[in-house]
Amino acid sequence: MARTLDPYGLSRVVRPAGVLPQAADVVDPSLPIGPDELLIDVDHLNIDAASFKQIKEGVGGDPERIAAEVRRIVGERGKMHNPVTGSGGMLIGRIREVGPQHPAAGTLKAGDRIATLVSLSLTPLHLEAITGVHVANERVDVKGTAILFATGLWAKLPSDMDDKLALAALDVCGAPALVARAVKAGQTVLVLGAGKSGALCCAQARDNGARVIALDISPKAVETLKNLGLADATIVADATTPVAVLEQVRALTDGKLCDVVINCSSVPRTEMASILSVKDRGTVVFFSMATSFTAAALGAEGVGKDADLLVGNGYAHGHAELTLDLLRKHPRLRALFEERFVG
């Protein structure tokens, strides 16, 4: 069958008809690739934590039975899309072929090592063999091929850093990329949450010339960011207590509040602390996956706050390179990542 341009992989959907690959029960990973697809020789699958846990517990933890379950799922569905958890993961591999009309034609070449930044739950995958199961790392070594569509995100793995470090940063690379766009020099920026994405956002906001306030419930976490030169001021507070947060933000900003608030917290019910902390006509960017859409929309209305409320899109052009460059520009941030976030 002659393949045609298919940026979303719609022709790879086997069933049900008319859905996107992520929503499909079964996709077709067969060769050849289409003119705008990318073919990858897969080396490792980094299986999503929830998915790996379910498989491990389902088969009793034995590596050979985990391997058999992964083979069964991929064999049945044409993708490593856990039918119980609905989640995927990502893969590491080497480019075998770049379709002539793929956006990376001319940039990527055979042999380049890449990580996929779209979920395995939508990535057509064919496995020839599973050669190793690393239970502690939720990683499976494989021989096989995967296909990325023209819209499927990927990043070249850098030669100047360890895979694990690069993957830890790439995992949240959408956040600093949006900060790079949203923050202007001279602004005051509050970053809620001093974890991986919070640290990257602080660094990027400072690079943009902003005054950065880092907030976390852990005194150690925010002190670390301040000591590394990534934050100008710190607030130790529970982000689920908006009134307490507001008081501290007022004190630190002379009552003027913040131009931009970046929510990188990991717990629910932090919407109001974010909304109260931002100025009239300021911007709040929600990266926390625990964000409630209605709490944000109705919460802003309830306190009469006219601010732009942005859903933290996981993708912005150039997000992977920007984030790896942040680690390169900030050796102490890189050291923090190596110490705290690389498993």
Add this chain to the structure above:
Amino acid sequence: MARTLDPYGLSRVVRPAGVLPQAADVVDPSLPIGPDELLIDVDHLNIDAASFKQIKEGVGGDPERIAAEVRRIVGERGKMHNPVTGSGGMLIGRIREVGPQHPAAGTLKAGDRIATLVSLSLTPLHLEAITGVHVANERVDVKGTAILFATGLWAKLPSDMDDKLALAALDVCGAPALVARAVKAGQTVLVLGAGKSGALCCAQARDNGARVIALDISPKAVETLKNLGLADATIVADATTPVAVLEQVRALTDGKLCDVVINCSSVPRTEMASILSVKDRGTVVFFSMATSFTAAALGAEGVGKDADLLVGNGYAHGHAELTLDLLRKHPRLRALFEERFVG
């Protein structure tokens, strides 16, 4: 007790300590008002549909017992905040006093008729009497006083239209106000959902000089908008089927997709249709309360779509006047509202 500036009404919270009035179990509606508060003589409570249904079913539908239950709740909590449903409603009343440091001092005067645009679930309320219960309209006639904080939104009820028409439009007035900001002349705008907010958004987008495509699952609903001159083109599709929507959007835009997508749908799982329909670096505004935050954030990443994804904030400066003016400027839109959306 001398009251001080208190824009969020924190000093009105009785318990628990340190929360916002909406999250409080009990608030204090006592007089006098503070220097930045507004005192209202309340005429009617429009009780939230979910709340009214729960009360009605709880007491067996008898108007006198409904009245007693409303009195009980307001007496115990200091606000008409249904403890079972968590929801409130809004009120209509007349200004009795404007605090000298309230933002509307100089604009509002005693006797002005207003509707509150913040929920009764955060509005301190004291009831002297309930004079009528209108079961079919979920409305209760009362004598009493309510207090609005400096951040509490309100709208003057216009003298040139019926209360019911004004309230139907004010209910969704955040949507056209954001459209007025987001849409530029010459752009192509897709509006998902041809209900109340969809109709207002179409009208505002056209007033901004955009080409407007109205989408709904009901052929009659979109045809009505086109016949009224509020949409340039129409799509009849189920917004939960992104591939089908994408095909029709491509056909209508010469493959270029839309600059701005406004999601006013009323059903879940319409995020991907919105995201696939927007151009690279375009804007999607989600007004649907059925929007899933994670479906939007992860969905855009999954298809590599770099677009600004906005939570439809229920408040934007001037939203009430803008929306009432839209009805005045578009007599056929006003007629549609009177025919279809006024109960």
